[in-house]
Amino acid sequence: MGKEAQLSGATVAIVAASGYAADPLAVGRATARLEEQGCRVRNFYDAGAKFQRFGGTDEARITQLHQAAVDPDIDIVFALRGGYGLSRLLPRLDLGALSASGKLFVGHSDFTALQMAMLAHDGTISFAGPMICDDFSREDPSDYTLGNFWQCVSSSSHAIALAPAEDAEQPEVDVAGILWGGNLTMLTHLVGTPYLPHIKGGILFIEDVNEHPYRVERMLLQLAHAGLLDQKAIVLGDFSAYRLFDYDNGYDFDAMLAYLRSTLHLPILAGLPFGHIRDKATLAVGSHARLQSDGRHAVLTMSGYPNLTAHRSADA
Numbered sequence: 465m466g467k468e469a470q471l472s473g474a475t476v477a478i479v480a481a482s483g484y485a486a487d488p489l490a491v492g493r494a495t496a497r498l499e500e501q502g503c504r505v506r507n508f509y510d511a512g513a514k515f516q517r518f519g520g521t522d523e524a525r526i527t528q529l530h531q532a533a534v535d536p537d538i539d540i541v542f543a544l545r546g547g548y549g550l551s552r553l554l555p556r557l558d559l560g561a562l563s564a565s566g567k568l569f570v571g572h573s574d575f576t577a578l579q580m581a582m583l584a585h586d587g588t589i590s591f592a593g594p595m596i597c598d599d600f601s602r603e604d605p606s607d608y609t610l611g612n613f614w615q616c617v618s619s620s621s622h623a624i625a626l627a628p629a630e631d632a633e634q635p636e637v638d639v640a641g642i643l644w645g646g647n648l649t650m651l652t653h654l655v656g657t658p659y660l661p662h663i664k665g666g667i668l669f670i671e672d673v674n675e676h677p678y679r680v681e682r683m684l685l686q687l688a689h690a691g692l693l694d695q696k697a698i699v700l701g702d703f704s705a706y707r708l709f710d711y712d713n714g715y716d717f718d719a720m721l722a723y724l725r726s727t728l729h730l731p732i733l734a735g736l737p738f739g740h741i742r743d744k745a746t747l748a749v750g751s752h753a754r755l756q757s758d759g760r761h762a763v764l765t766m767s768g769y770p771n772l773t774a775h776r777s778a779d780a
Contacts, residue, residue, distance in 0.1 A: 473502065474772060476540040477532035477567075478596055480509040480519025482574040483547030485597050491544070494600035501614075508532055509544050518549045526553050529578075533558075533565035539772055540617070545597040546573025546647075554581050554659050563588035568617055568770060571595050572671075573740065576646030581659040583644060583750045589769045591617065592646055592669075592738065593746035608743040616746040618772050624745045626699070626762040628735030635731035636759045639696035642666040643753035643766060649675065652683040655690050664694045667753050667764070671701030671739030676708075677720035684724060697731040697755050699764060702739030733762055 476498055478491065485491055488511060495505045508528040515521045520528070532541045554577060562569070563582055569590040571579075582588040593613045594600060600610070616622040628634055644663050645651065648670040654660035672680065680703060687693050700721075708716055725732050733755070737745045748769035755764050 473504070474539045475504040475506060475537045476542055477535065477538045478505065478507045478509050478542055478544055479525075479528040479532050480514075480544040481525050481529055481553065481571075481578065482519065482543065482549040483517060483545050484514040484519040485509070485511060485544060485601075487597070487601070490597050490601035493603075494596045497600050497605065501610075504537075506532070506535065506538060517547065519544055522552050522556070525549065526556055529553075529562065530558060533562050533567060538567055540568045540570060542600075543571025543575045543595045545595050546571070546575060548574055550574050550577040551653065554578075554657075557581070559585040566770065568772070570613075570617075570746075572738075572744075573647050574650060576650035577654065577659065579646060579749050580644075580651070580654055580661060584659055584661040587750060589748055589750035591746055592749050594744065599744070602742075606743045608737075608745075612744075613746040616748065616766075616771075620769065620771050620774070621765065621767040622746070622748065623763055623765040624737065624747070626733060626735035626757075626764065627737060628733070628762075632734065634733050634735075634757045634759055634762050635697075635725075637697055637731045637733070637755055637757045637762075639667065639731070640752065640754040641696045643669065643747060643751050643764075644749060645669040646671070646749065648672040648680065648683050652686050655686060655692070660692075662692070666695050667697050667699060667755050668693070668695045669699040669701060669736055669738065669747060669764075671736075672703055673740035674705045675703065676706045677703075677715065677717045680717075681720045681724060684728070688728060693728060693730065695730060697733060698728075699736045699755065700732065700734045701736040702741045702744075704739070704741070731757075733757060735762070736764065
């Protein structure tokens, strides 16, 4: 796992801000794996207290986040999983306290709502990366996912190579700006609320799952119509698990992408290894980023973000 040896003693928290663990053994497996990697684990999730489709009542989930934030020993706060539920909490969360805690908040999917809210509140940087379920809990964890995560949070800069489909051409770019984004459904869900940052000249990354290409197009057009796509570039992560039908008549993801590139008039690059996939990179949301592409090869580099070394120095 590369730099894991340097992480001995890191204390991580598990919080169920959205859904609950469908597999009752998942948290135990993830805890054991984190401990094998030299971490101490504080589990704020109570599997017996799940409520409806959530990892607890709204009040219980808010309490988990706040307790993890005020615990002086915790370095990293991991989302248990995504699903749905964070939107219900946003008006009642103490975003200032979460930001001021200096913890490294990590997750994706529904966790995008909290990441965007913290970024909008005061520019707090968080991490779009692995979650307890299933990244740390699966029987055969991805070395790429876990290794990339530890590499990211143990350094103040991190570079990710994009891997578009074979023979696919990329726009040629060399741009820099704030990196923001996450799950596309969650981003469009937050439009018109105080929880979505209004970033101009940034680099927007997006991903989603089970969304037909026309829905992806519709959501991006909504962001455009709302004036939110005044960006240097858009980077596409994984969009998978959708079904095409005879009715589509040739309208597939490539057709949708070609239309957006001709309509939005900004570079749209594909192949970011991020999303609802086994092998995912970790992204510093809100960090300064540079995107470089020569038309065939592209690299996204992030810098100047909080990391474990800086967090521990601040606590010393």
